[in-house]
Amino acid sequence: MSLLQPGELNLSYPRFALRLVRRAFLGGVRFYATMTVLTCVFLVGVNAWAHQLRSGMVVTHMTDHVSWGLYIANFTFSVGLAAGAVMMVIPAYLYEDEEMHDVVLVGELLAIAAIVACIGFIVVDMGRPDRMWHVIPGVGRFNWPISMLTWDVIVLNGYLILNLHIVGYLTYMKYLGVRPRRVFYLPFVFLSIGWAISIHSVTAFLYSGLGGRPFWNSALLAPRFIASAFITGPAFVIMLLYAIKRFAPHFRFTDEPMQLLASILRVTILVNLFMFGSEAFTLFYSGGSHAASGRYLFLGLDGRHGLVPWIWTAVGLNLASAVLIHSHPSRTNPRVLLAACACAFAGVWIEKGMGLIVPGFVPSTLHELVEYAPSLVEWRVSAGVWAFAAMVLIALLRMVLPVLSGELCEARPSLRSVPPASSRRESEVS
Amino acid sequence: MDKTKRRTLKVLGGTLGATAFAYALEPLTAWTKEQSLDEFLQRHYKELSKSELEAVLRRIEQKTRETYGVDVHVTDLHPQEGVEFGYALNLSVCIGCRKCAEACHKENNHDRATNNSYIRVLEMDQGTFDLEKGTTTYDHAVPAPGKYYLPVQCQQCDNAPCVKVCPVQATWKERDGIVVVDYNWCIGCRYCEAACPYHARRFNWQKPQVPAAELNPDQGYLSNRVRPQGVVEKCTFCLHRTRAGRLPACLEACPTGARVFGNLLDPDSEIRWVLANKRVFVLKEELGTRPRFFYFFDT
Amino acid sequence: MRHGPCEGRPVPFLQRSDLCLVVCGSLLSCADRPREVAPAPGPQQGATTVHEPEKLVSVESAHLDSLGKPVRVRCATCHAIRDAGVFPESTDGLREFHAGLVVKHGPLSCGSCHVLLSGGEPTLHLSDGTHLMTQDTMRLCAQCHGPKFRDYSHGTHGGMTGYWDLSKGSRTRNHCVDCHDPHSPAFAPSRPVLPPRDRFLPSAHERSERSHG
Numbered sequence: 001m002s003l004l005q006p007g008e009l010n011l012s013y014p015r016f017a018l019r020l021v022r023r024a025f026l027g028g029v030r031f032y033a034t035m036t037v038l039t040c041v042f043l044v045g046v047n048a049w050a051h052q053l054r055s056g057m058v059v060t061h062m063t064d065h066v067s068w069g070l071y072i073a074n075f076t077f078s079v080g081l082a083a084g085a086v087m088m089v090i091p092a093y094l095y096e097d098e099e100m101h102d103v104v105l106v107g108e109l110l111a112i113a114a115i116v117a118c119i120g121f122i123v124v125d126m127g128r129p130d131r132m133w134h135v136i137p138g139v140g141r142f143n144w145p146i147s148m149l150t151w152d153v154i155v156l157n158g159y160l161i162l163n164l165h166i167v168g169y170l171t172y173m174k175y176l177g178v179r180p181r182r183v184f185y186l187p188f189v190f191l192s193i194g195w196a197i198s199i200h201s202v203t204a205f206l207y208s209g210l211g212g213r214p215f216w217n218s219a220l221l222a223p224r225f226i227a228s229a230f231i232t233g234p235a236f237v238i239m240l241l242y243a244i245k246r247f248a249p250h251f252r253f254t255d256e257p258m259q260l261l262a263s264i265l266r267v268t269i270l271v272n273l274f275m276f277g278s279e280a281f282t283l284f285y286s287g288g289s290h291a292a293s294g295r296y297l298f299l300g301l302d303g304r305h306g307l308v309p310w311i312w313t314a315v316g317l318n319l320a321s322a323v324l325i326h327s328h329p330s331r332t333n334p335r336v337l338l339a340a341c342a343c344a345f346a347g348v349w350i351e352k353g354m355g356l357i358v359p360g361f362v363p364s365t366l367h368e369l370v371e372y373a374p375s376l377v378e379w380r381v382s383a384g385v386w387a388f389a390a391m392v393l394i395a396l397l398r399m400v401l402p403v404l405s406g407e408l409c410e411a412r413p414s415l416r417s418v419p420p421a422s423s424r425r426e427s428e429v430s
Numbered sequence: 431m432d433k434t435k436r437r438t439l440k441v442l443g444g445t446l447g448a449t450a451f452a453y454a455l456e457p458l459t460a461w462t463k464e465q466s467l468d469e470f471l472q473r474h475y476k477e478l479s480k481s482e483l484e485a486v487l488r489r490i491e492q493k494t495r496e497t498y499g500v501d502v503h504v505t506d507l508h509p510q511e512g513v514e515f516g517y518a519l520n521l522s523v524c525i526g527c528r529k530c531a532e533a534c535h536k537e538n539n540h541d542r543a544t545n546n547s548y549i550r551v552l553e554m555d556q557g558t559f560d561l562e563k564g565t566t567t568y569d570h571a572v573p574a575p576g577k578y579y580l581p582v583q584c585q586q587c588d589n590a591p592c593v594k595v596c597p598v599q600a601t602w603k604e605r606d607g608i609v610v611v612d613y614n615w616c617i618g619c620r621y622c623e624a625a626c627p628y629h630a631r632r633f634n635w636q637k638p639q640v641p642a643a644e645l646n647p648d649q650g651y652l653s654n655r656v657r658p659q660g661v662v663e664k665c666t667f668c669l670h671r672t673r674a675g676r677l678p679a680c681l682e683a684c685p686t687g688a689r690v691f692g693n694l695l696d697p698d699s700e701i702r703w704v705l706a707n708k709r710v711f712v713l714k715e716e717l718g719t720r721p722r723f724f725y726f727f728d729t
Numbered sequence: 730m731r732h733g734p735c736e737g738r739p740v741p742f743l744q745r746s747d748l749c750l751v752v753c754g755s756l757l758s759c760a761d762r763p764r765e766v767a768p769a770p771g772p773q774q775g776a777t778t779v780h781e782p783e784k785l786v787s788v789e790s791a792h793l794d795s796l797g798k799p800v801r802v803r804c805a806t807c808h809a810i811r812d813a814g815v816f817p818e819s820t821d822g823l824r825e826f827h828a829g830l831v832v833k834h835g836p837l838s839c840g841s842c843h844v845l846l847s848g849g850e851p852t853l854h855l856s857d858g859t860h861l862m863t864q865d866t867m868r869l870c871a872q873c874h875g876p877k878f879r880d881y882s883h884g885t886h887g888g889m890t891g892y893w894d895l896s897k898g899s900r901t902r903n904h905c906v907d908c909h910d911p912h913s914p915a916f917a918p919s920r921p922v923l924p925p926r927d928r929f930l931p932s933a934h935e936r937s938e939r940s941h942g
Contacts, residue, residue: 032443039447039450040450043450043451043454044454046451046454046455047453047454047455047456047457050454050455050456050457050458050461051457053457053458053461054457054458054460054461055457055636056634056635056636056637056659056660057618057633057635057636057660058635058636058928060635061928061929062635063635063927063928063929063930064623064629064631064632064633064927065629065927065929065930067620067623067624067633068620068624122619125619125620126617126618126619126660127616127617127618127619127620127633127634127659127660127661127662128616128617128618128658128660128661129617130465130470131470131598131615131616131617131618132617134474134598134600134615134617135597135598135617140474140598141474141598141599141600141615142597142598143596143597143598143599146594147594147595147596147597147621148595149595149596149597149619149621150597153597206621207624209595210591210595210624210625211591211627211717211718211719212591212625212626212627212628212714212717213624213627289560289561289562292562360624361624363562364629365626365627365628365629366550366552366561366564366566366582366628366629367561367562367564368550368566368629368930369931370927370929370930370931371929372929476761476762476764477760477761477762478762479762480762507767508764508765508766508767509764509766509767510766510767510768510769510770511766511767511768511769512769512770513769513770518885520880520885520886523886525916525918525919526921527919527921527922528921528922528923528924529922531922531923532922532923535923543926544926544927544928545923545924545925545926547923547925550925551921565933566925566930567924567925567930567931567932567933568921568933569921569924569932569933569934570920570933571918571919571920572918572919572920572921573916573918574918605764605766672893673767674897675770675892675893675894675896675897675898676891676892676893676894676897676898677889677890677891677892677893677900681888681889682888682889682890682891684888685888685908686886686887686888686908686916687881687884687885687886687887687888687889687903689888690884690885691893692884692893693770693893693894696770699893700883700884700885703883703884703885704883704885707883708885728876728880729876
């Protein structure tokens, strides 16, 4: 970049990042109180995880029959959250909706936090996290391209880097008061759209590629994942924008992006319900032993119905969200919209988490019926991971939002301060 | 609030946070003591040189001596030229006594409390092959009228889903057809357990507990040595026995001779006679896993 | 664009080769060691022996030994020195060591298999009248249970211990009489061992309670 003085190139970006980090940890009483609470939850999780590592995963309620549980359920959900959060990129850049640009950054921050959660959930699910280095390509033995899990490692980390770059670059340019050059972010933005689809498709292939698990072995799984991701992402961003509005009113967002997100939700909630229904129809109409997991999930099997209340709650929440978001008040009354978002978010969390992972294992491949309900340790660890991700999100928002609002900028006169509009266009042309 | 007060509070908060973090991680001190640097840095089985592997085997023996006070012999037997193993099971003869499961339990140093074994025997209703109608927890005199018994263990698939999904190649198929796990390379993600259609894999949810007196001292690196916590294990057709020419433990324990084991490449072997003369079938053939474990009923 | 401090300056050859070494080294370290292969099975050396059950040449007495096991008496103890007389009509007519014998073997009677000879070892006969020593009982079984004997001969019935690879060791086979009492050959039901005790796996008892209740 020609606008920097020689010798400053290597340092100014880290210095900027450091300044933001420092800034992120300054705040009022309410901020410290929130962070303290989250830290406490996180530490409880860390403690539970340390306990799990020492005593073995016997402290979870997973078994050889149900070998994945709450951790992988949350992992799947958070991948969806990460993918969905980038959904806003599409209207912003594909349709050149200028209003959306700032909101896009919020979505990408959410994606970063969600990826942090994903990685956290994978780590806590590993029996031997000390052997993590075996997965590093070139250092360990990376079973690429055969294992879908290696694809997941690539796409998740790639997605993290991609989003860090986009957010970092756009924020930095704003900080410098320079108009960002399209060539440095636009290709990555488009790449991230495709990539968002890929992270969630690969996660779906993780399950749908297993022939021995008929409940997952469905081509509809990936599209369903994408549809539900495009519920959780926008729903969470809407709630987040309202939270920002409420707690940090000086950051002004127009209502337009929110309405656009609501319109997206109106479609995706219905699409998701439709796919959910088609899956259920295929299961129940054809019947047979391949439907055993479905029967266990919805009706209970052989006197066991641990998941029945969960899934009907999810169905109820999904239906409620569909009704709420299509009702007229959702366009005028933010409370109705927020309620719809909350319902949709919780509904998908159940449907795609416990409602998808656990029935894949019940009954087992030899049709043994072993039920699963998470243990206290699993709840603690999961809460810890979510708390950590929440802290990351809050910190990121506190770093980026002040820059976007112009509150924080590079003020040194040696570099170009906010240039006049005409010169900005010049730099754009050059 | 003046600046010094603020700083004091910050320092106090930081100290408190760090202390709390250290306290939260406290359970790990016991765990880290059990880990050794050699073990942490050990490379994949296939990458170990002859001398490195030798050192690893001696280290495992040493560790077993320290933990159990028992001298064990850990070997690494190689697959044989011209040998590919196959297994067949005569369902007309099997009486469901679970002696095979018991022999596996003892031979492979399985956790005692959970009665762990690589073999699960299903009691099935005559006239159905629907696994859903089977049960593994039957507890009455066998063979019971109207029932037949279906023992299931690793099918040593040629197109093994477990091998495909492993992200770190910790499990692979040996040239004699046996699917093995490097217990020192497995990261414990349990993807293979989800992928296996035969419930053949077990995870060490905790360190297996075996009384020192009951430890089987004849151990293989890729088979029945005492497994570490947090890794996946499976049936290896007792390769520490079978690669030395011996029969697998489950076969020797079978009181009715329902089990047939041998070299698929030897046209005179018992297993080849079964394949040529009995109407054999494999479990879940439609999944395309191509098992090396065959079942048949007497004609 | 600005040039970095190193750009344009010639990079010393050594540095580049160092880099190459590191790359090659890391690639080499990932390379698999060539797998060793053990030699193929050689010519057969080991023998297959068939276990000889005591039941073939002796019978349980009413006395127990110090371990609580019934003392066995060889058939020849009596039969070498005295005539067996005639076969009784039914098992009720059996006396002494044979009293209480249960015969449940289709329509067979004593004479179907046994021969009455005065003096000498007790003997069996095939359907064509050929006499057999009791050690050769399997030939007698085989004349009716052909398919079972065929399966047995091919190692798919009756079990074995020892070596699959007879170039490395020997093998012991069970005898028909090890598992099947010729007088009532049905395999007796037994309690299964080692029930699965996985966590959260409902036991047989729980299962039946649920399905009935």
